[in-house]
Amino acid sequence: MTAAMSGSAPVHAVEAVGLRKQFGEIHAVDGIDLALEPGRIYGLLGPNGSGKTTLIRLLTGLAHATAGEARILGTRMPSRQALGQIGYMPQAEAIYPELSVGENLSFFARLEGHADRSAIDRVLDLVELSGRKGAPALELSGGMRRRLSLACTLVHDPKVLFLDEPTVGVDPALRVQFWTHFRRLAAAGTTILVASHVMDEADRCDELIFVRSGKVIGRGTGAELRANAGTDNLETAFLKLSGLDAEGRPLDGNEAVA
Amino acid sequence: MSGSRILAIARRIAQGFRRDERTLGLMFVVPLVVTALLGWVLRDTKDATVQVVMVNEAGAPGQRIVDALTTATIGAPDGVEVISHTDSEDAAKEQLRLDNGDIAIVIPASLPSDVLAGTRPTFTVITKGTEPAADAAAFGKLQSVMATLAAELAPPGAATPVIPKIARETVYLTPDADQVDVLAPIFLGFFGYFFVFLLTGISFLRERIGGTLERLLGTPVSRGEIVLGYSLGFGMFATIQIVFLTVFILNSIAVPAIGPIPAFSIGLGVDSAGSPILAFVIALLLSIGAVNLGIFLSTFARTELQVIQFIPLVIVPQGLLGGLLFPVAQLPDALNVIAHGLPLTYAIEGLREVMLKGADLSSRVVQTDLLVLAGIAVFFVILASTTIKREVA
Numbered sequence: 176m177t178a179a180m181s182g183s184a185p186v187h188a189v190e191a192v193g194l195r196k197q198f199g200e201i202h203a204v205d206g207i208d209l210a211l212e213p214g215r216i217y218g219l220l221g222p223n224g225s226g227k228t229t230l231i232r233l234l235t236g237l238a239h240a241t242a243g244e245a246r247i248l249g250t251r252m253p254s255r256q257a258l259g260q261i262g263y264m265p266q267a268e269a270i271y272p273e274l275s276v277g278e279n280l281s282f283f284a285r286l287e288g289h290a291d292r293s294a295i296d297r298v299l300d301l302v303e304l305s306g307r308k309g310a311p312a313l314e315l316s317g318g319m320r321r322r323l324s325l326a327c328t329l330v331h332d333p334k335v336l337f338l339d340e341p342t343v344g345v346d347p348a349l350r351v352q353f354w355t356h357f358r359r360l361a362a363a364g365t366t367i368l369v370a371s372h373v374m375d376e377a378d379r380c381d382e383l384i385f386v387r388s389g390k391v392i393g394r395g396t397g398a399e400l401r402a403n404a405g406t407d408n409l410e411t412a413f414l415k416l417s418g419l420d421a422e423g424r425p426l427d428g429n430e431a432v433a
Numbered sequence: 434m435s436g437s438r439i440l441a442i443a444r445r446i447a448q449g450f451r452r453d454e455r456t457l458g459l460m461f462v463v464p465l466v467v468t469a470l471l472g473w474v475l476r477d478t479k480d481a482t483v484q485v486v487m488v489n490e491a492g493a494p495g496q497r498i499v500d501a502l503t504t505a506t507i508g509a510p511d512g513v514e515v516i517s518h519t520d521s522e523d524a525a526k527e528q529l530r531l532d533n534g535d536i537a538i539v540i541p542a543s544l545p546s547d548v549l550a551g552t553r554p555t556f557t558v559i560t561k562g563t564e565p566a567a568d569a570a571a572f573g574k575l576q577s578v579m580a581t582l583a584a585e586l587a588p589p590g591a592a593t594p595v596i597p598k599i600a601r602e603t604v605y606l607t608p609d610a611d612q613v614d615v616l617a618p619i620f621l622g623f624f625g626y627f628f629v630f631l632l633t634g635i636s637f638l639r640e641r642i643g644g645t646l647e648r649l650l651g652t653p654v655s656r657g658e659i660v661l662g663y664s665l666g667f668g669m670f671a672t673i674q675i676v677f678l679t680v681f682i683l684n685s686i687a688v689p690a691i692g693p694i695p696a697f698s699i700g701l702g703v704d705s706a707g708s709p710i711l712a713f714v715i716a717l718l719l720s721i722g723a724v725n726l727g728i729f730l731s732t733f734a735r736t737e738l739q740v741i742q743f744i745p746l747v748i749v750p751q752g753l754l755g756g757l758l759f760p761v762a763q764l765p766d767a768l769n770v771i772a773h774g775l776p777l778t779y780a781i782e783g784l785r786e787v788m789l790k791g792a793d794l795s796s797r798v799v800q801t802d803l804l805v806l807a808g809i810a811v812f813f814v815i816l817a818s819t820t821i822k823r824e825v826a
Contacts, residue, residue, distance in 0.1 A: 237650055255653045263651035267644030273449040282448075285441035286652040311452060327648075 186249040188213045188335050188366035189234060193243035196229050196389075203229040205389035206243070211368065213334075216361050218380035219370040220413065226389040227370040228266060231337045234368075235263050247335055259287060262333030266340050268320045269327075272313035276304055276323055279312055280330055287331035298326040301356055303349065318344045325353070329360075336360070336367040342376065354379050374409045385413055392416045434661075438654050442662025446636070447669065456632065460670055464624040464678050471620070472701045475612040482509040483571040484516045485578075486534040488525040491544035498540060498585045505581045512574045522559070529561055536560050536571050538578070548586065556582075605706065605790050617682045617703040618712065618784035619757050624678060625716040626723045626777055627748055629671045633663065633727030634740040641731060646821070656818040664724050664814065671720035679709055679716075706791030711799070712784055718806040719780040725813035732820040751777040756785075779805045 189211035196204040204226045211217055219227050232238040234245045236253025250257040270279050280295045299305045302322035307315065312323060321344050328336070336357075342350045354376070357367055361381075369380065377383055378397045385393035385400070393400055393416040397409060404412035419425060450457060487502065489495035503515040516534055519525050525537035539557040541547075547554040558575070560568040580596045601608040606615075640646040649659060685702025705712065730747065734740045752758065754768055755777035764772055772778045783802030786792040792799045 235651055237647065255655060258651060259653045261651065263648070265644050265647055265651075267647070269644040269648030271445065271449060271645060273452055274445060275448075278445070278448050282441055282445045283648075283652065285444075286438055286649065286654050288435075288437070288653070290437075 187211060187246070188248060189368065190246040191230075191234060191243065192246075194230070194233055194240055194245060195242040196226075196233055196238060197241045202389050204233060204240075207386075207389070207391055209384070209391070211366055213366050214361050214364045215381040216357055216367045216369065216379070218377045218383045219368055219386060220374065220377060220383055221372065221386035223372055225372075225386045227372075227386060228339055229389075230386070231263070231339055231368070231370060235261055235337060237263075259331070260334040262328040262331070262336045264325055264328040264336075264338045264341055268324045270312050270320060270324050273311065275309050275311055276315070277308040279323060279327055283327040284330045289331040294330055294332070298329050301329070301352075302326045303352075318346060318349075321345055322349070334365060336365055337370075338367065339370045340372070341369060342371075350376075374413070377409050383409075385416055387417050434655070434657060438658045439662045439665060442654075442659060443666035443669065446663065446666030449636075450670065460628055460632070460674050461677055464620070464628065464674060465681050468620050468624075468678065468681060468701065469699075471616070472613045475616070480512065481535075483513045483536055483574050484534045485513060486525045486528045486537040487515050487518045488522055488537055488539040489518060489520055490522075490542040491540045492542075494545050494548075495540040498582065501585050502578060502581055506578070511576070513571075513578055522557075525559060529559065535567075554586075606704075613701055614703050615789065617701060617705075618788040619781050621675065621678055621682065621712065621716050621788075622719060622755075622777060622780040622784050623752065623757060625671055625675050625720045626751070626780070627744075628674065629667055629720045630723040630727045630748065631740070631744070632670075633667050633724045634731050634734070634743065635727075635737050636667075637663065637728045637731040638734050638737060638740055642735070650821075656821040659821060660725060660728060660814055660818040663728060663817075664721050667724045668717065668721050671724070672717060675713055675716045675720070679713060683709060703788075705788045707787035707793060711793065712787045715780055715783040715787065715799075715802065715806065718803065718810055719776055722776050722806065722810040722813050725810070725817040728817035729813060729820055751775045754778065756781040776806060776809045779809075 187210045189209060191207050191209040194204055194207045194209075195202070207230060219230070221227055229238065233240050234247065234252065236245065236247075236258065239253075245252040247254075247257045248260055271282070274282065276299070277295065280298065281290070284290055284295060296305070299308060302325055304315075304319060304322055304326065307319070312320060315323065321341075325338070325341055328338070342353060345353065357369075357379075361367055369376070371377070380397070382396055383394065383400060384391055393403075393413070395403070400412045400416075401407055401409060404415040406412050406415065414420065414423060450460075485502075485506070487499045489499050499515070499518055503518075506514045508514070517528060519528065522537070522539055525534075525539070528534050529537060537559040539559065541554055541556065544554050558572070560571065562568065576599075583596055603610070637646075640649070680700075682701050682703050683705055685698045685700040687698045688696060690696040726747070730743050731740060734743070750771075754764065754772040755761070755775050756772075757777070761769065761772050761778055761782070779802045783799055783806070786796060786798050786802070794800065
């Protein structure tokens with residue numbers, strides 16, 4: 176932040192330099208460089224097992240990198256101080272089923288050092304769970320639990336948001352509201368990285384990052400990626416960048432596909 | 434280290450319990466029910482009369498003894514009664530097999546010649562052998578039989594030997610203290626350990642597999658804060674549990690008979706010789722160790738069932754070796770060494786010193802026990818916190 180104020184090179188919200196993570200023989204993240212600007216929404220797209228979740232865990236400091244480094248707002252991860260600026264919504268519904276909706280929220284707010292009630296009511300409104308504040312989380316439907324999990328992530332006004340498949344199980348109307356809110360947060364300067372394996376939300380992002388086998392295989396706006404691939408379909412563009420044709424067969428007949 | 438984050442974790446554990454009546458029952462009601470049941474069994478088990486079958490292989494002189502014993506034990510004044518006679522060991526054994534008697538006393542054929550020769554005759558006592566504890570109790574009651582025998586065996590004209598009665602006194606407690614008084618300190622240590630271990634192990638396993646631990650580590654909370662928050666949260670429940678159990682063990686309220694319900698009492702009414710507060714501190718230190726042992730071992734479990742599998746591995750050996758069933762000092766050497774590596778051993782020793790012998794903080798034994806338990810608790814706190822980030826999802 177001091178760098179930004181002094182007018183030199185601005186601090187990136189999220190930065191990865193030569194990030195690698197190896198599990199035995201598997202290269203889950205295989206040399207990723209990233210620099211994400213504040214106030215933008217990034218879509219991290221790739222099939223299951225492409226390394227999206229591992230990349231997020233490395234960026235948030237939850238996993239130790241085999242090589243390279245990750246920085247959040249200029250702080251090298253892992254850093255507990257920087258975690259206070261981060262909101263991380265994992266793929267699993269990380270909420271306590273035996274606690275009520277309100278108790279879950281106030282628990283996470285306290286851990287983040289934000290104990291004010293207005294923040295809790297605000298996020299409850301956002302995910303439309305105000306009426307269920309006293310209900311035990313285990314009585315909620317799957318979609319409601321997803322919404323509660325998102326609310327717990329947003330309750331401390333994080334500057335950087337990592338959302339792993341945030342809209343799975345959320346109905347279309349509410350999904351639109353989520354995106355409207357994400358857009359509002361971005362306008363206020365929050366950087367958002369949304370991991371997904373579905374392409375239909377991709378066009379809501381400012382920029383897309385295609386990953387496959389732990390590597391970034393394409394980056395740009397949806398329009399750019401489509402134009403470069405000569406197609407009007409993002410999925411085809413992804414496959415083409417992966418070296419596959421529209422049916423998932425190798426473009427080059429000699430290339431073996433596992 | 435942030436106090437408010439530690440409190441937040443402790444508070445969330447308490448909030449989770451509030452809706453879980455079954456777990457609350459396990460924590461607070463089960464120890465009372467089990468302790469009450471044990472007290473009932475140990476105190477009110479019927480003190481059965483030992484029924485004796487006399488076997489006379491010695492003819493007329495033997496018959497004199499049999500008759501004298503039969504007369505002397507009518508109505509079982511000393512808890513022993515002769516109920517039948519036979520003239521062969523085999524017939525007596527058959528009676529015992531048929532449950533017509535608990536014990537057979539064989540008067541040997543050599544009795545007359547032994548007495549004449551001045552050697553002591555050997556009487557054989559036959560028991561069923563399937564219940565060693567009951568057999569030992571029956572043996573103890575033969576004292577009165579022996580007195581009668583000695584009188585009958587005295588040569589005619591000789592003075593009857595004087596067999597003294599034995600009166601009992603004890604250094605600690607009173608001679609009429611029962612098993613319950615002696616076992617009370619052990620109940621206190623064992624329940625504090627067992628339930629707290631089980632609940633923390635499962636609770637923390639849920640954090641690990643449910644994704645909430647991952648989520649916690651995505652906040653500024655530190656490992657130490659998580660472990661301390663857990664110790665505080667479960668320590669609070671252990672405290673309430675121990676207070677309940679201590680009050681139940683030390684007090685007793687008599688309930689008079691109402692209609693068909695006979696009179697009974699609530700609570701065991703054990704007299705603690707020492708400070709109940711000191712006993713409480715010992716039990717609490719043990720529980721804090723148990724919380725963190727639970728967190729540590731949850732690393733090695735993948736399901737709740739696997740946490741349950743630690744019970745025979747972690748709890749049962751401590752029960753066997755820690756002084757719950759057998760005195761530690763009487764264990765074989767190798768097991769004695771192992772017993773001194775187990776926290777329950779020190780807790781039970783300390784609790785017995787305080788509650789039975791009235792030891793206070795000036796006692797070397799109590800000081801050692803407190804130090805060792807505190808050391809074990811600190812060790813497990815550190816061990817538990819090192820396991821928290823060490824996993825790869």
